[in-house]
Amino acid sequence: MGRVVLVTGVSRDLGRRVAHALADDPGVDRVIGVDVVPPRGDLGSVSFVRADIRTPVIAKVIAREDVDTVVHMSVIATPGATGGRNAMKELNVIGTMQLLAACQKSETVRHLVVKSTTTVYGASSRDPAMFTEDIEPRVARGGYGKDAQEVEGYVRGFARRRPDVRVLMLRAANVLGPSVTSPMTSYLRLPVVPTVLGFDPRMQFLHADDLVGVLQHGVHAEVGGTFNVAGDGILTLHQAVRRMQRPSVALPPFALGGLGQVVRRVRLAELSPELVAFLTYGRGVDTSRCRTELGFTPRYTTDEAFADFAADLAPTFTAPQQALALLAERLPEPDVERSAPVAVASGSVHPFVAPGGPRG
Amino acid sequence: MGDADIIPIGTRGRPGRGSGRARPSTSARDLAGSGSRPGDAATRRTPAAEPPDFAAPPEAPSTEAPRAPATAQERGPLAGVPIGDWLAAFQQAAAELFGDDAEQQLARFLAFLRRRVTGEYVIDEFGFDAELTERFFLAALRPIAEKWFRVEVRGVENLPTTGGALVVSNHSGTIPVDGLMTMVAVHDHAGRFLRPLGADLVFRLPIVSTVARRGGTTLACNADAERLLRSGELVGVWPEGFKGIGKPFSERYKLQRFGRGGFVAAAVRTGVPIVPLSVVGAEEIYPLVGNVPSLARLLGMPYVPITPTFPLLGPLGLVPLPSKWMMEFGEPIRTDEYDAGAADDPMLVFDVTDQVRETIQSTLYRLLIDRGGAFG
Incomplete structure (x- = not known):
């Protein structure tokens, strides 16, 4: 039996790439891409239908094409192209409601895959270090996080009303990739990266290829439920900035908010309150269920995803590294056993057991 | 002293150190004598232009050319000394200070510094940086x-x-110095890192939160405690x-309520032993005699x-008093003999909590007797 997959939000780069990858998938017969504006890039053999998911038209598309799998990629974080915050909220929330209403009415839909985000967990000083899927997210105050929470709420409601449909919700960490545009990537692309004074958040990244991979995997998997998806490991913001070899400037939180308005006006980046909260407190999500139950392991670790992203950015602040490299050339090679970074493998026994005799 | 040289004031009408301009100022011209003495040109030069063999600026390849005016850059006291000389001097100084191993030590330190600057270091999922903790915080x-x-x-x-x-x-102790000292004691005597659990206030404060996370602290909540204990850490x-x-200060060494016993539930769920620790000495470092509740709010x-x-x-008051400390890890x-549901049995949790609390309290009294005077 052939599969007919409907992908929403194909005008954006990630949606287009997912649709393209599914169209090339031998297990999928047809891919229908839906969006209000045509995509700019190459769609391959995807048939594009110009429809607004905020209107009931979407139900007709699903019925006419005998769609059995819906991949919802249309929850957006940047209002940029669509207009203001209101337009973004309407697309996210009303769009999802209409889409789910259409799915509920449809006789053919058997699978629903929703791309959600780890932003639903928010970021605060009272958060556990690693969020598992069972931890109930705090109610977000507004913005993208709130949209995502509401979308997830509607999706859960749909899953209750249509238990025969497999519903898979993927909470993806910040997606990085050479061509990805998101609040996070435009922030990291700023010529001078503003950071929150005195804070160094923990971050996880997901490579764009892995997002495409997990959605493609999710279309074929037999598993439903909610899963965190992120690359292995943790990177802090300062580590990231140093690896990019770019200058950063530490600002108090209120100044960062003011700067946010400036960079928004000049369309450089969007420092929304939830991004500032993330840049202050950071967030980590546990991905063990994604590996064991869903059976998907990202190909890129957080480090590698970031390295691939940073490879396109020209280093502009190399002086300290050059100075140290110059110094290092003139000194002998340090002997390895002491200088090797201590392995931080949780669960392992620490290599030094011998106490240095009683002190004090 | 008949042959004493007359040291002229000013620059004798030559471009001097003062203006940086090619044309000397009027006062400089006034100071200049009617004619310059022979040999003047050889003796009086600014240090920057003096050694033509090393650090010769590329703008002035020939010494015959009229001297360019001194600029602020050239006038710097360190100008013209190549980095190699600095390094050699530094290496010698280090060798004299630390002995023969100095170069090796320096190289190791530099390798450490390079890893920090390039961001090529590893932190775990809680933000713990073992290298930084061991080599910097604990040291x-x-x-x-x-x-x-x-x-x-x-x-x-x-x-x-x-x-x-x-x-x-x-x-x-008013400020959680006892936590830091416990980290040092555990690392130096047991050879393991202690992973402290901190209040959410710690993670709200700038700088403190970052240092706490790098040092291995995480939020005191059951999710984090159990995660750490399951991965075999000392929490x-x-x-x-x-x-x-x-x-x-009047209530020193009187244990307060032990929270809601969440730590017992975490230990029971993960089946790890609870090690009671009694610390004597921290009460005297900042004797708390008053509080400003309104300012605190x-x-x-x-x-x-x-x-x-x-x-x-003022700031001097931040220096802790040098009390004598004693720490005792109890049995x-x-x-692990409780079954899985025991963590949800409030009676058992309260019992174990009280047992731990009483052990610590009685050990505290014993240690206080052993210690004698607070500053002895």
Whole structure:
């Protein structure tokens, strides 16, 4: 039996790439891409239908094409192209409601895959270090996080009303990739990266290829439920900035908010309150269920995803590294056993057991 | 002294150090004599232009050309000394100071510094940076523990050498110095890192939060505690929290309520032993004689301390009093014989909590007798 997959939000780069990858998938017969504006890039053999998911038209598309799998990629974080915050909220929330209403009415839909985000967990000083899927997210105050929470709420409601449909919700960490545009990537692309004074958040990244991979995997998997998806490991913001070899400037939180308005006006980046909260407190999500139950392991670790992203950015602040490299050339090679970074493998026994005799 | 040279003031009408301009100022011209003496050109040159063999600026390849005016850059006192000379001098100084191993030490330190600057270091999922903690935080705290507080540690054999364990300690001292000293003691005597659990206030404060995370602290919540214990870490918890640390000096060494017993539930769920730790000495470092509740509310802090020296002596009042410290790790309390549902049995949790609390309290009294005077 052939599969007919409907992908929403194909005008954006990630949606287009997912649709393209599914169209090339031998297990999928047809891919229908839906969006209000045509995509700019190459769609391959995807048939594009110009429809607004905020209107009931979407139900007709699903019925006419005998769609059995819906991949919802249309929850957006940047209002940029669509207009203001209101337009973004309407697309996210009303769009999802209409889409789910259409799915509920449809006789053919058997699978629903929703791309959600780890932003639903928010970021605060009272958060556990690693969020598992069972931890109930705090109610977000507004913005993208709130949209995502509401979308997830509607999706859960749909899953209750249509238990025969497999519903898979993927909470993806910040997606990085050479061509990805998101609040996070435009922030990291700023010529001078503003950071929150005195804070160094923990971050996880997901490579764009892995997002495409997990959605493609999710279309074929037999598993439903909610899963965190992120690359292995943790990177802090300062580590990231140093690896990019770019200058950063530490600002108090209120100044960062003011700067946010400036960079928004000049369309450089969007420092929304939830991004500032993330840049202050950071967030980590546990991905063990994604590996064991869903059976998907990202190909890129957080480090590698970031390295691939940073490879396109020209280093502009190399002086300290050059100075140290110059110094290092003139000194002998340090002997390895002491200088090797201590392995931080949780669960392992620490290599030094011998106490240095009683002190004090 | 008939042959004493006359040292002229000013620059004798030549472009001098003063203006940086090619044309000398009028006062300089006035100071200049009618004619210059022979040999003047050889003796008087600015240091920057003097050594033409090294650090010769590319703008002035020929010495015959009229001298360019001195610029601010050339006038710097360090100008013209190549980096190699600096390094050689530095290496020699280091060798004299630290002996033959100096180069190796320096190289190691530099390698460490390079890893920090390039961001090529590893942190775990809680934000713990083992390298930074061991080489920087603990190294900085060790002299304080050894020389200032003269920490005496007993019962180290009660700390397991492998696997998870929960170290439960009393809390005191206005500022959580006891936590830091416990980290040093555990690392130096048991060879393991203690992973403390901290209040959410710690993670709200700038700088403090980053240092705390790099040092291995994470939020005191059951999710994090169980995650750490399951991965076999040694976790430190101070269940009295702000009630213990911010209690007045008159109530020293009287244990406060041990929270809601969440630490017992975490230990029971993961089946790790609870190691009671009694710390004597931290109460005297900042004797809390007063509190400003209104200011505390304004700042969002649990209390604003007044000690005999703070804020009276200003920043000097932040220096802790050099009390004598004693730490004793008690016999581990096993939790692996309870079944899985035991963590949800409030009666059992309260029982174990009281057992831990009483062990620590009685050990405190014993240690106090052993110690004698607070500053002895």
